[in-house]
Amino acid sequence: MTTIASRMLSGSAWLSGARIVTNILSFVSTIVLARLLAPADFGIVALGTTLMAILSSITEISLSQALIQHRNPTEEHFHTAWTLNGLRGIVLALIMCGAAWPMAIIYEDNRLIPVVCVMAIGVVISGLGNPRRIMFQKKLIFWQEFLLLVTNRVTMVVSTIWLAIVWDSYWALIVGVLLGQLVQTLVSYAILPFLPRPGLNHARELWSFSVWLTLGQAINTINWRFDQLLVGGLLGNATLGHYAVGSNLAQVPTRETTNPIRQTLFPALSQIADDPPRLRQGYQRAQALITLVALPMGIGVALVADTLVLAAMGSKWLPAVPIIQALSVIFAVQTIGSMVSSLGMARGHTKLLFVRDLQMFFIRLPIIVAGTLMFGLAGLIGARVISGLIGTFVNMLVVRQLVQLGVWEQLAVNIRSLVSAAAMAVVVLLFQRTAGLADGTLMQAVLDIAANAALGAVVYIAANLLLWRLAGRPNGPETELIGMAAKVIRRLVPGRA
Template identity: 50%
Template sequence: MSGISGRLIKGSIWLSFSRAIVNGLATLSTFILAWNLTPSDFGVVALGMTILLIVSTVTELSLAEALIRHEAPKDSHFSAAFTLNATRGLLLALFFAGFAWPAARLFDEPRLTGVMLALGLSVFMSGLTNPRRIMLQRDLIFWQEFVLAVSQKLTGFIAAVTIAIIYHSYWALVIGTLVTQATNVVVSYLVLPFWPRITFRHMREFFSFSAWLTAGQIVNTLNWRFDYLLVGKMLGGTSLGYYSVGSNLAMMPTREATLPLTQTIYPGFANIQHDPPRLAAAYQRVQALVAAVALPAGIGVAVVVDPLVRLTLGEKWAPIIFIIQALASVFALQTLGSLVQPLGMAKGETRLLFIRDTQMFAVRVPIMVAGLLFAGLPGVVLGRVFTGLFSALVNMILVRRLIGVTVLAQLRANSRALVSAGVMAAGVSFASHHLAYAADKPALALQLATIVALGGFLYCATTFLLWELMRRPDGPETEIRNILGKMLARLRPVGSAPAAKQTEK
C-alpha cells in the first residue's frame, strides 16, 4: 500500500498545483465575465450547455473507465476507443446542427441557434482527444495532467476574457469553450504521442463493462441537469443565469478543494479491488480526508458569501447569494458519501450504481417540480437542498453494502470535521452579525478578510483540539501531517539528508 499511497500523494500534489492555477483562473474569469456580461447571457449559454451535457451523457461510452480497469490494454484498444469516440462526436455534431433551430423555438431564445451550432463543434473536437491520456491516471502519473489542465484553461481564459471585455457578448463564453476544447485535443497528443487507427475491434469488451455505467450516467445527468431546463423554460433566461452562476459558484469551493484527491481515487481503488480489508481501510482514510477539506471550504463560503458576492460581482448579482448559501453547504456535506462512485466502479458494481441513480431520479424530479410550482426559484433551490442531503445518506448506505463499513462508523470518522465546521459557521455568523455594515469596497474587503481568517482559525483550532483530546487517533490530521512531512522532505537541501544519517551513526 505504501507504493500506491506514495504515488497517490505525489499525484495529489501535482493536481493540487494544477487545480490552484485552474481554480484561480476560473474564479477570476467568473468575476470578469460577470462584470461584463448580463445574467441573460449566462442563461442562454447555460441552456445550451445543459442540452449538450444531457445529450453527451446519454451517448457516453465510458471508454476511459474501461481502459483504466483493463489489466493490459493494447494499442488496438486505444485505436478502437478513438474510433468510437470520434464517430460519436461526429454524430452528435450533426444532431446539434439539426436541433439548433427547433431548440431556439422551443425555449423562445433566438440566440440559442448559434450557441447550439458552436457547441456541436465542441463535442466533435472532444471525440478526437488522445485516448492514451487515460493511462496517465491508470499509472498514477500526473505531471502531464498538470500540463493539460493548465494549458487548456489558460487559453480558454484568455479567449473568453478578451471577447467579454471588447464585445460584452455571450459569445465570450462559447468561444472560450471552443478554444479550451481545441487546446485539449492538441496538447493531449503532445504530452503522450499516439497515432490512432480506425478500427471497431473490442466493442463487445468495452460495452460489457460500460453498459450499466453509461445507463447510470444518463439517469444521473438527467437527475442533476433537468432542473436547468425546467428553470429556463418556466422562469426565463435571467432566472436561469442567476441559477447557473449561483450553482457553479456554490460547487466551486468543494470541487476545487477536493478534486486533487478525488481524481486519483478510482485508479487507486482499482489497484486494490481484490483485497477487501485494504480497500475498506483505504476508503475510510481517503473519504475522511476529503470531507475534512470539503467541509470548511463549502460551509465557509456559505457563511461569507454575502460580502464576497457584493465585493466581487456587484449588486446586480445579489440574487445569487441565497443560492450559494443554500447549496455550498450541501455540496460539502455530500462528500460524506461521494466516493461511493469510484468505489463501486473499482469493484465492478456498475449495475448497483445505476439502481441508485434511478431511485434518486424518481425522488428528485417530483420534489423539484413541486418546489418550482409552489415557490419559484427559491423552491427549486430548497428542493436541491433536501435531495442533496438525502443522496448523501443513500451513498453512505451503499458504502456499507460494498465494503461493510456502517453509516455510524462513517460518521464517526468525520466527527471532528463536522463539529469543527459547525463551530466555524457559528463563530463566523456571530461575528458577521455584530460587525458594522460596510458600504465602501475597501471596508468590505477588510471585513471579508477578517471573517475568513476567523473561520480558518476556528476550524483548524477546533479540529486539532479535538484530535488531542481524543489522543491523536488515525484520521485526516494524520494524513495531513504525513503529506506535509513528505512535502517538506522534498524541499530540504540535498546535503541535509546525508548529514542527518551521519549524525544518527
C-alpha cells in the first residue's frame, strides 16, 4: 500500500501540475475570448460539442480502461485497440455529418451544418492516437500525460485567441480545438514510438470488459448534456452561452482537484482489487482526501463569482454568476462518493456501474425537464442541485455494495471538511458584507478576491485542524496532508527530519 500510495502521489503531482498549467491557460483563454466573442458564439459551438459528446459516448468503447485492467496486454492487444478506435472515429464522423442537417432544422440555424462537419474531423484525429501510451498509466507513470495535456492546451489556446482576433468569429473556437487534437495525437507517438497495423484479434476480449462502460458512458453523457440541448431549444443561444460557460467555470475547481487522483486511483486500485481490506482502505483514504481539498475550492469560487465575472469577463456575462455559484457548490459536495467508478472498474463490476448510470438517467432527466419547463433557467439550476444531491447518495450506496463500506462510514470521514467549509462560507460572507464588493478596476477586483481567498483558507484550515484535534487526531485526510507536507519539506530541506 505504501509503495502504491507513493506512486499515486507522484502520478497525481504530474497530473496536478498539468491541470494547473492547462487551467491557467484555459482561464486566460476564456476571459480573452469572452471579450472578443459574443455569448451567442459560445452557444452555437456548445450545440455542436453537445451533439459530438452524446454521439461520442454512444460509440465509446473504453479500451484504455480495458487495457489497464488487463493483467498482461500484448502488442496484438494494442493493434486491436488502435484499429477499433480508428474505425470508431470514422463511423462517428460520418454519423455526425449525417446528423448536422436535421439538427440545423431543429434549431433553425444552418450554421450548425459546417460547424458539426468540421468538428467531425477532430473525432477522426483523436481516434488515431497511440493506444500503447496507456502502459505508462498502468505502471502509475504520468509524466507523459503532463506533456500531452500541456501541448494540447497551449496549441489550442494560442491558436484560438489568435484566430478570434483575426476572424472575430466562433470558427476560432472550433479550429483551435482541431489543432490541439492534431498536436496531441502526434505527440502521443513521439513519447512512445509505436507502428500500428490493422487487426481485430482481441476485439471480443477487450469488448467483454468495456461493453458496460460504453453503455454507461452513453447514458451518462446524454444525461449530463441533455440540459444544454434543452436550453438551446427553449431559451436561445445567448442563454445557452451563459449556461455553458457558467457550468464549465463552476466545474473547474472540483474537476481539477479530483481528476489527478481519479486518473491514478483506477490503476492503483486495480493492483489491490483482490485484497478487500486494502481496497476498502485505499478507496476511503483517497475519497476523503479529495473532498477535503475540493470543498473549499468549489465553495470559494461560489463566494467570489460575482466579482470575478464582472471584472474579468464584463457585465454581459453577469447572468452566468448564479449558475457558477450554485453549481460550483454542488460539484464540490458531489466529491463524496465520486470515486465509485474507479472502484467499480478495479473490481471488474462494470455492469453495476451501468445500472447506477441508468438509474440516475431516469431520476435526473425528469427533474431537469420539469424544472426548466416550469421555471426556466432558475428551475434548471435548482434541478441540477437536487439531482446532484441524489446522485451523491446513490454513489455511496454503490460503494457500500462494492466494498461493504456503510453510508455513514463514508460520510463520517468527511464531516470535519463539511463543517469547516460551512464555517468558511459564513465568515467570508460576513467579511464581504462589511467590506463591500469591488466595483472599480481589475486590480481592485484581484485584491478583493485575494483577500477573500486568504481569509477563507485560514478559517477552513483552522477549523479543520481544531475539529481534528478535538476528535483525538484520528487517521483521516488531515493525516494524509500532514504526511505529504512532511515529505515535501524533507525533500526541499536536505537533512531535515
